[in-house]
Amino acid sequence: MTGFTGNAENELYQEVVLEHKRAPRNFGHLPQPTHQAQGTNPSCGDRIAVELQLQQGRVQDIRFTGQGCAICMASTSMMTEAVKGKEVAAAQALQQHFRAVLTGEEAPEDAPLGKLVSLAGVRQYPSRIKCALLGWHALMHAIADNGNGQSVSTEEEPA
Template sequence: MSAAENDLYQEVVMDHKRAPRNFGHLPAPNHQARGTNPQCGDDLSVELDVQAGQVRDIRFSGQGCAICIASASMMGEAVKGHDVEAAQQLQQHFRAVLTGEIEPEEAQLGKLVSLAGVRRYPSRIKCALLGWHALMHALAQAPDASPAAADATPPGNTP
């Protein structure tokens, strides 16, 4: 990662950590899930309003490190107003970039590409993916299911 790319990464992460977009609660979410990472204390809930196969609105709440919060903030911007299928594909591409399966340039991540540098820090990949895990669990949840039924704790993170 060049110095310019590293500066952009740090700037984007800090901007989204200081002023996260789509942070808070929806008045009446029809899909929701919670993700926790007991190893580092990250704990996020994702709430969705999904109508006719489209993510009409999204909010997240909780606490986490700068990477966790920035990634969830950028996730909200990236999926809000888009089809569920597009959100699922974006999650797959984002995950593939962070795990080194594909190169950032091939993934068509938009602004999310600024988080590609996280892949150089394996212990932080779970931080960047936590909100995305919760999003996928929320999307898979039946609209009237109990929120407790959708726990998005990443594999290998049980207490």
């Protein structure tokens, strides 16, 4: 399997992933979530639960719990930072861009990902793409949640 396109990208990727794995942002439970969903990756055992406080079409607050590999935890942590306070439509658009970059449908330099671009290197490792998308998958299901706290699997296509 080939490596990343360059040392700088590889170093940034490793640094960001390790930092978010060591100290995940927005980790824990919300006192009263309005929306929630859980995601699991049966092939590796990653499990993530996302809780949202949605108000007037905006992600007022977001938290996540669970356990997973460094890529899963870092991606979910970065996701919470990226969507917190944003409109639901903006969170959905960001998820679509992130997924498109990881699946090779969009070039990282063309996608409005901000810090999330540091995870673009995952596209070089197809078996790890599900790890990076699990939290996002749960987020999209949480947004669509009708109050039942759905459980989702990465075997399904992300919303």
